[in-house]
Amino acid sequence: MIERHQDYQLTIPSLPAGGLKEVPLTLDTDAPFLLRLVKSRKIRLNGWNFQTPRKAYQSSDLRTDWFFGYTSAPAAVPGRASRGAHIYPELVYPVGSQIVVDVGNATGETITNARLLFRGSKLYRDGVVNAPTYPAKMSVLPGCYPVVVTGIGLASSATAPFILRDVPLNIFQDADFVYRYGVADPFTLGVEGGVVPPPGGGPSFTPATYGEIYVLIKDESRKPYSNEPIHINDLFGQGMPTAGGDDSSSGPNFPGLITPEIYLERQHALYLDIFRYDTTGVTLDLHFRFQGMKVFHRS
């Protein structure tokens, strides 16, 4: 069998006060889905619940993937986003089935764009999809591929994002690369005598921030690894928290993990589609770092 990394995301554009029950997320029809982790966004401590493949709820009441908060210094925080709630043992959803979700909302107000991210993998029969893997004989080294995407502008409206499609991660010809985790941060280098970044300046080097950037990862045949673009902080982690960062388990100790790893052959590529919905802020340069291992073929 072949396991291929897969994210499914349920976006609820308008979550009314009181919450919603039995919202369906329909899965693809090409392969079963192995669910291993659930992460929420904008739902916070309102809680969520979902049904297992046999249509039984996974918890007896609404649950959360947030840490407990605290009310003392440095600031009162009602809770903190985690990397997500682990689902162990994994749940296997059949081809074309649904993950049925309940989401709470005790805020008394409508929550816009509440999201639940279901992470895991698709399970294919051998030969159904291209699945390169390690050679019989090899040497390995830790490796990192940087991809710098410049000029990520603002959305013209809340529904018309700034879009960059097919940004490539090209693997060099010297070795295969195993993508295991990634980080992405805004950054523009400051040079003495040069323009203060971001353009517009400020009192010193202040990394530009963002709130709503989503990324779709695709393989070389443009087959995506998720059903829709995923928030960049969920997919890549980030060293520098952003506005609304409470929803992002940011910090260098939270890189975006890719499980199972994605094996990329030399001279092949991975592609990113980038969607930015921020209507305020500045144009960004984003530094993606794809971390993992280089695999040198030996004879």
Next chain:
Amino acid sequence: MKRAVAAKQNPYRCFDPERLFKPQWAYKTPAGYRDETFLVPFSFVIAGDGRLVRQLPWQLDDDVPYIIRGIFFPEIGQVLSDRSGSGFFPGLCRIWDTHGNPLSQGLVLGLGAWCQGGVDPDGNTYAGGFPIEPEIECAPGGALLFDFQLSTNATIAQFFDNLGGGNSITFWAGVFGTAGNGRTITLTDPGAPNVPLSIAFVGVNVNITLATDGGGVITTTAQDVANLLLNTPAAVGIMAATVDGNPATLVTALAATPLAGGGASTPITVNGTFIGVKRFKDC
């Protein structure tokens, strides 16, 4: 017939699934060898001008191979908004092992997730160590090489315009360093009714004509001035402004005033530590 092999060359290793996804302590020491924990602190002084510095060496002991399994390198990464005293330097880095293999395809920001200084949502800094997997076997006496390109620590020329009542607007040169000194900012009261807000440049000097109402009274706020500079493409690299206090505070006329305080860069010291083992051959 024996092949000639360089004395310090590492042998090729075959794929062994057991080596992958193991915690560091699970790496096996080959039969006939003995591992001893060993740390390699390193330190470099780098020009703080933002330019690329290449191939800075850090030589290892020449007694036995050194196996790198982790790095503690908190100082290169993202940065706090005020670097004065934070000790974190935003910048790019690349490391080469002792065999000349780069550990990244080019310079990477903060070495990615291997090591970086960052802040959590509360503003607390992180400076943790990071595992390096798979481990890297370094030749005895070999040199690890570092490339750095750190954002400059040259200071930026400024002028603080106190608007009273705890409100102010600060004008900043659009460039780092001494090049920003002497640029002037002028806020002109047009002295006429219904004049729109406008901006003009004479070289790198900025003249902003303030807006007025029907009575000729200035209606431009501090935030209006900051936004005008931010949204004027020609102002990029020349001047910017930030507002403290109430952004709706009205500004007043200002005669041509030079920005000052832009200083040259100073050298930056970065420190880190490799974590691993020395591998001795049992005799």
